[in-house]
Amino acid sequence: MQTYETGVSNKSEYYIYTAGSQAKSMYFYPLCTGHFYYAPGYKLSRNRYDSFLFMLVLGGECNIIVNNKTYTAKKNQIVFLDCYQPHIYYSDNGWEAKWLHFDGPVARQYFETITDNFNVVLTLKDSYLFQKNLDKLYRNFRDNLPIKDALISQYITNMLTQLLIDKDIPSKINTSADVIEETTAYISEHLCETLTLEQLAKRASLSPYYFTRIFKKETGYTPHEYIIATRVNHAKFLLKNTNISIKEICFLSGFANESSFCSTFKKWEKLTPGNYRLTTTQTTNQ
Template sequence: MNKEPFLKYELDISEDSIWLYPTFDNLIKHSMPFIQEVGDFLANQNYYTERQGLESFLIKYTIRGEGILKYNSDEYTVRPGQIFWIDNMNYQYYKTSENTGFWHVAWIHFYGISCKEMYNLFLEKNNNRNVISMNENNNIKDHIYKIINLYSNDNHSGLKMSKDIYVSNLLQSIMYEILMSTVESLDFQSIPSIIRSACDYITNNYEKNINLDSLAQRFNVDKFYFHKLFKQYTQTTPHQYLITTRLNAAKKLLKTTKATITEIALDVGFNNPSHFINFFRKSENVTPGAYRKLWIK
């Protein structure tokens, strides 16, 4: 098919729709995925886009209403809780469904390092389909709204690189979450009760001194067998599950309290604040202090 670029569209959207064009640092653009455009559209009946030949990827998440996507000779109805992910080099046509007459979507155009590989993996794992239903507790919409919020309130010019890195991390989280949804889901009840109980225990007691030995002793099992079983059913180790749980709790405290970094580190179970900062930076690509500043209005 001829990939000569062209674009036709009817921007039939409400006045309170959002459309942003973030400008990323050139160093970020050459080293990690980056946002080209981001938006939250309340699209009306006549909204459509027909395009090809754009060096970009597009993810649209349906919040309310329905959309129609025509892509690679397939036609999809995109309903609430579903996303489509496409390569904009290929011919595409999407519009508001006539069945609903409106289509509320949060969306991102993006490009950069590893995006093509992750997109191809998405297609491979999703039976070459461009639409997938997300778990009802997914974070796609929240991540896109965080990106919109950060670039709508552009009052942190001195922290531009930190913000761009953080947004790139959110973009990667969106792609990872979609990829995880393509993996055949395990029936929760098929997970051994010892693993379910261990996850619950860590989630409810993350601030305590927990390690592999104490978990094995608590659940009366050989620690090496427990470690292998835990990773088999959760795709992570007990230690990493604990660290991730602590970091998620820390992020909430950073956004909602004025506690110091040291106080937060101790509150979530890190005895050494330096270790907390190192783990946080590795996970979020910014320090706890920089993360907090990104959320200051």
């Protein structure tokens, strides 16, 4: 479709799509996509537009305002916006971009992980694959090809995945991820030993407060919760796959005594260790 929006060249095009209920429940799905040439002075301000936006800048540069902060996106950079929130984008000199409004059951989780809720302008080491998937999706609509929801979702997933694994992450985030990865490996290797917050934070050369904060961010658990979850999971494996006594499993999983093990296990699994074992297929040790 040709656009008639003020400040957008009439050689620009866009396409609207209405996803079915099944696609909305299962997939990432597009709402609209386009290739726009924005004139100098163009400005768009919205309180919300229920979707998430990819904008690949192909030329020029644009400014984006979200949460009272201004960002600038240049050629080959990607703007990733939560359009459920107020947002503005504009340029004094104009820019060219391909864009996609999309949504899906886990779109917000991807957005929050990729942008860390503030880094809405992203730089890929190589934007070729991202652009290739965006082009495929755009051409599907431009060339009036049959729309296959699963395939369209795959294109969007490919773009999201590349942003997850290949974007330039600030060094402090890389460092945090490395520290937590090393810590979780240490916990697994020393599960039967006493593990305290102070000990783990000291190993990471961080304060207990900051260590807990980045650990929770990376894993979804506090250090204490992660240790307990790992011990319970280890106990579940032994209960399912061995005939070792519950008392022995208690100590092999790092619990101080059988009473503590049984109460903790029941709190997490809503079953006692004995009842959990009865609900699973047991095997004998080889």
